[in-house]
Amino acid sequence: MTKEISKDDQDWLDALSGKSPAGIDPFNSAQALAVRKALVARRNAIERDAISVGGSGLDEIRARLQREGLMEPAEPGQLKTGWWHRVKEVLGVGSVGRGMNVAPIWGVAATLVLAALVTFQIYDPQPDEASIYRGGPNTTTLIVENPELRANEIVAGIEKLSSDGVEIVRLKDGSIQLKIKDSQRVQDYLLAQRIEAIPVEGMIRIDVVPKRK
């Protein structure tokens, strides 16, 4: 049987979620705010650190798992971990010589959930869907199988250059808008990602849109 929680606890939880409960105890409020800041900072730090899939550390672990018989040996081409390989993985296009993989559902699901866990979420009013798919003349639109994953990769790369350089807006249809502060380094990075940046008044906007089924 559950019981009602106290006003103090309810106020604290409300303050944790960013609300300002009426009549909240000042200490309770200060503590909730400090915990809120700590949670956000911790999550952002982990997100920044979680981007290095494909680094030598992962290769070493994979090799050890295979040596110890805990993981099947890779097929030719499976271990490529560049950006194009990862896009192909998410799109379900297999490694060289294997053709299309019909249902990499578990892998995509795991990646999707992970991406959701490590992404700082901002909820915002939703713009007109039609404008997203049209894309404005000043917007770069990426149509991908997994917007969460792709946006996450871009954000991680940008945040390496500037910790507050990108704003993320999630749309109800699964699209993600990225508003990025323009700089030469940012443009270089995006070019390396094969993304043509269109700076307008110091900002670059990229819409990452889900591929329609």
Add this chain to the structure above:
Amino acid sequence: MITAIKSGGRQQELALQALYRKAAEFRRHFQYKGLSIQVTDDLIQETIVKIFRSASSYSGGSGFGDSSANAWMWTIAKNVMNDHLRGKKTDEVSIDDEELGEASRSALEVELANKNPHKAAGQTAQDCVTKGLEEFAAAHPDRHRALEMQLDGEDIASIGRRIGRTAAAAKEFLSQCKKKLAPFIEHCTALLQQ
């Protein structure tokens, strides 16, 4: 994720990548405990290998979003770290999850936090809470995850669905999270009151 690890092939490779990303949480905790980057990398490798090795014996729910799987992986990571610390220290403090009750473990975690070399005498209230939260996240990964859901403003019914409880029970669970967090940050009280 555990299911994917057990399944082999392509799914196993994707699970490894996802797990390597998740290991950023463990890496942060290891470094917070004062371990070097080199040691941390070794412990991350050990943790992932142990998770793969033990996956077949895991009997809880599957999937990355499953809270008990999250707690299970955290337990492995902490045990790997504790094994390493036991090998390094003679005046060790055991926080083996198998041997201690929750209260004792929490107290020892706080004690370890207080011994942390990063602890500065002139720290701010925010620093203090941040460190306490780091300990809390490692000691109670599921409760930490629930507080993150609350942080995001997630609806209580939605939180309930994710943690397998009714809305009323989820609210009570969150209230308990606050109480569980309290011992980890109670030494920050004076700083917060300032």
